[in-house]
Amino acid sequence: MSPERIRIAELAQEDKERKFSSIAHLLTEEALQEAFEDLRKDASAGVDGVTYTAYAGEVRRNLEKLHDRLKQGQYRAQPLRRIYIPKEDGRQRPISIPSLEDKIVQKAAADLLNAIYEQDFLDCSYGFRPGRGPQDALDEVGRIICRRPISTILEADIQGYFDAIVRSLLAEMIEKRVCDGAMLRLIGKWINVGVIEDGRLLISETGTGQGQVTAPCSLISTFTTCSTSGLRRW
Secondary structure, eight states: OOHHHHHHHHHHHHOTTOOBOOOGGGOOHHHHHHHHHHSOTTOOOOTTOOOHHHHHTTHHHHHHHHHHHHHTTOOOOOOEEEEEEEOTTSOEEEEEEOOHHHHHHHHHHHHHHHHHHGGGSOTTOOTTOTTOOHHHHHHHHHHHHHHSOOOOOOOOOOTTHHHHOOHHHHHHHHTTTBOOHHHHHHHHHHHHOOEEETTEEEOOSSOOOBTBTTHHHHHHHHHHHHHHTTOOOO
16 A cells, blocks of 8 residues: 555544545656556456556556546546346346546545545455455354354345445435545546447446446445444444
């Protein structure tokens, strides 16, 4: 983690009511470079058709131009490419794939947001957190079952969560911790961008594209806000 993100994490930890009004400037070329290197090299391309390997050919020049567009307010999010993957129950799960440069900026922004929201979660939370995964959660459940007199295990899932997110409420939740106008505008672009499906541009008024780098941040913001109202975080 960069010194800047470490400091943000410290401030967020010190004051659970602190709002961050100036973090977008930390989306530097170095942060974009780090984000690019963290992307999956074999991931599918978005509507731009640009792959990781192709972008890496002139990565320094590409990131310089991307950073300039961010600084000058000329960055525009591209529509998402919609694909479907089969679920275990036979249904299809819609996945929305951003363009490569959108993935880069989203990853850099998500790293900043994670530095803040990570401080608001309990240690027993595992969903969409850096360095944690489903197997870690299962291991913890196993340890609890073996050590305590457990008689009931409740499993719950939110059906169609990403498709049903109310964007205005999501924005309110994010603003409880982040009030940087430039960062909020970036998030707004990613939330409201349309999807390309079967050659058509589709625009919806609810939900966010599952598959975007920042999609888990939607979940994190929601559960962080719920937790401050007295609910245990998952």
